[in-house]
Amino acid sequence: MDKGVLYIVAMPIGNRADITERAKEVLASVDCIAVEDTRHSRPLLQSLGITTPLMALHEHNESQLVSRLVDQLDSGRSLALISDAGTPLISDPGFPLVRACQQAGVRVCPIPGPSAVICALSAAGLPTDRFLFEGFPARTSSARCDQFSRLKNESMTLIFYESSHRITESLADMARVFGGDRQAVIARELTKLHETILSHSLDELCQILEEDANQRRGEFVVLIAGASRNEDEIDPEAQRIIEILLEEMPTKKAAAIAAKITGIKKNRIYQLALTLKKE
Incomplete structure (x- = not known):
């Protein structure tokens, strides 16, 4: 028997017209829809003509339900995961379920849409x-x-x-x-x-x-807005790269490779490398 599919379906963040046709098709075709709050999602889904059964999946019950849901998906049932608004998992429940499905070899299919x-x-x-x-x-x-x-x-x-x-x-x-x-x-x-x-x-x-x-x-x-950087300041990540390279190769070669990776001018990287060598 083929395994089922977990669909990660983005929902409108406010304007209901923002839901995609593909999202509506998936929500109408799956065996069940996992929602954060049935009281919130049921009126929205009914307004879209979607009558698929719902189940609550939230931070308080997620860990207890994951294994059962993976078993159902493994047996061929399909499930859609939605949040109250926007794309699931973005500051919303769902990560443990998606991770468990990936580990179990269950297909996870994203249905893209709104994200605040x-x-x-x-x-x-x-x-x-x-x-x-x-x-x-x-x-x-x-x-x-x-x-x-x-x-x-x-x-x-x-x-x-x-x-x-x-x-x-x-x-x-x-x-x-x-x-x-x-x-x-x-x-x-x-x-x-x-x-x-x-x-x-x-x-x-x-x-x-x-x-x-x-x-x-x-x-x-x-x-x-991000912090403004001084023209002469080297990004901490660039410095980390040159430090790692200096452990494995001569200064000149390390600077050349670091310049290619970071896009920073070779002379600036080389001067930093010399300073780090002295330290």
């Missing part, structure tokens, strides 16, 4: 070539500040999710750690009626939210 991270990044006006998604920040201020401090010098665009309950406190901590003049973007209620995308300094964003209660409502994606 990519949606926000595409419209933010911040660099998109390199970005770091951090999910939801820590719940307490001290833990958040520790998390932000580790990222303070990161040159990539930083992306966070945040809830309406903690957005003002999180923004204040971001301004404190990253600096109030750091450029940032708040993307709120994406694809919904009250969608807003605000691009200002962190201090200005804190002030906007303090003065306008409407801007404190809904679901948030917060994007922080």
Whole structure:
């Protein structure tokens, strides 16, 4: 008997018209749909004419259900996994199930669609070539500040999710750690009626939210511009590469290879290599 398929199906993040035709076809054809919250997903699926049986799969029961679901898939049943909104597994349940299916040789098929991270990044006006998604920040201020401090010098665009309950406190901590003049973007209620995308300094964003209660409502994606780098500064990853190469080969050759890997000018890498050799 052929094994079943686990479909990872992206759902709308707000506007129901964003669901793809392929997603609707898959959801209507599988044996069962695993959802975070049946009370949330059932009305949406019914509005799309989808009557497939549902089962709840969330952080509190996932570990207990994984082996049973893998057995069902192994026996030929098909299953779709959806989250309340967007692409499953992105700050949502599902990772243990997908990993178990991969280990068991069960096919995992992604059905692409909306993702709040990519949606926000595409419209933010911040660099998109390199970005770091951090999910939801820590719940307490001290833990958040520790998390932000580790990222303070990161040159990539930083992306966070945040809830309406903690957005003002999180923004204040971001301004404190990253600096109030750091450029940032708040993307709120994406694809919904009250969608807003605000691009200002962190201090200005804190002030906007303090003065306008409407801007404190809904679901948030917060994007922080990466730290500016001095022209003479070498990226930590580039330094790590040259350090490894220096252990195995002469300085000149190590610098040449590191320059090819990192794209940094050979002379700069060579000077760094000489400095590291002396140290």
